[in-house]
Amino acid sequence: MPDWHPATVSDTSPAADGLTDLVLDIQGTPLVGTHAHPGQYVRLRLTGQEEGIFAIASPPDPxxxxxxxxxxxxxxxxxxxxxxxxGARVDVTPPEGKGFPLERARGHDLLLFATGSGISAIRSVIRSIHRERGAYGRVTLYFGARTPSAFAYSDELHEWEAGGVRVVRTVSQPGASGWQGLTGYVQAHLGEEPPRDVVAFLCGQTEMVQGVKATLQARGVPKSAIYLNY
Structure with missing residues (x-):
């Protein structure tokens, strides 16, 4: 049985079309310090609702x-x-999953792939990398959304780039939005240069994960260098 603890809602705010930021206060609970690896997730529940699994979008902090x-x-x-x-109460479990192995990426170029709400787990990675940016090679985020208004954390992208993370955004269904950027799936924008000495972290829809893995392996990235967060 999961080990549940009470947390308190600090804030909710719109993040993008169909996406909302939720901040929970875990002060005074045994949960403090239990988030060890970016990409880990927890279970949340409310009275009268089925529990659900959600990735922690903030970086680990003891x-x-x-x-x-x-x-x-x-x-x-x-x-x-x-x-x-x-002030509302939400029941929370300790973090689960192995998360992303940042130690495996040290000294290597790092490719990050996220679609939709999968950016939450990758945001935790990016925030962690910024604390020790010199330990990693080139870092590139390939970030896909259905529409231009569906990118979460759009107000943070300039911070990520200023911190040494190249951000490549692509929209799969631009419609009549006037979007002038890249379109299509994230794996279509890897560029012509074969990836060498890279580690890849992926989070998003199953179709994206399968497509990216197939593309990377076809271009010579070993399966052992491609990681999911579970």
Whole structure:
């Protein structure tokens, strides 16, 4: 049985079309210091709702008392969480999953792939990398969304780039939005140069993960250098 602890809602705010930021305060609980690896996830539950699994979007912090999440609307639990006011209680488990092995990426170029709400786990990676940017080679984020207004953390992208992370955004369904950037799937924008001495972290829809893995392996990246967060 999961080990549940009470957390308190600090804030909710719109993140993008169909996405909402949720911040939980875990101060005074045994959860403080348990988030060890970016990409780990927890279970959240509310009375009368089925529990759900959500990646922690903030980086690990041994003394941190706030965990951030990205909620995708359209399902009962996320919709209920989005409606909560500051001070409301949410039950939370300790982090699960192995997360992303940052130690494997040290000294190598790092390719990050995320689509939709999968950017939450990758954001935790990026925030962690910024604390010790010199330990890694070139870092590139390939970030895909259905529409231009569906990119979460768009207000942070300039910070990520200023911190040494190249950001490549692509839209799969631009429609009549006037989007002038890249279109199509993330794996279509790897460029012509074969990836060498790289490690890749992936989080997003199954189709994206399978497509990226196949593309990377076809271009010589070994399977052992491609990681998911679970």
């Amino acid at each position: 003394r941190g008392t706030r965990w951030e999440f990205l909620l995708k609307d359209g399902s009962p639990l996320p919709d209920a969480l989005i409606r909560l006011r500051p």
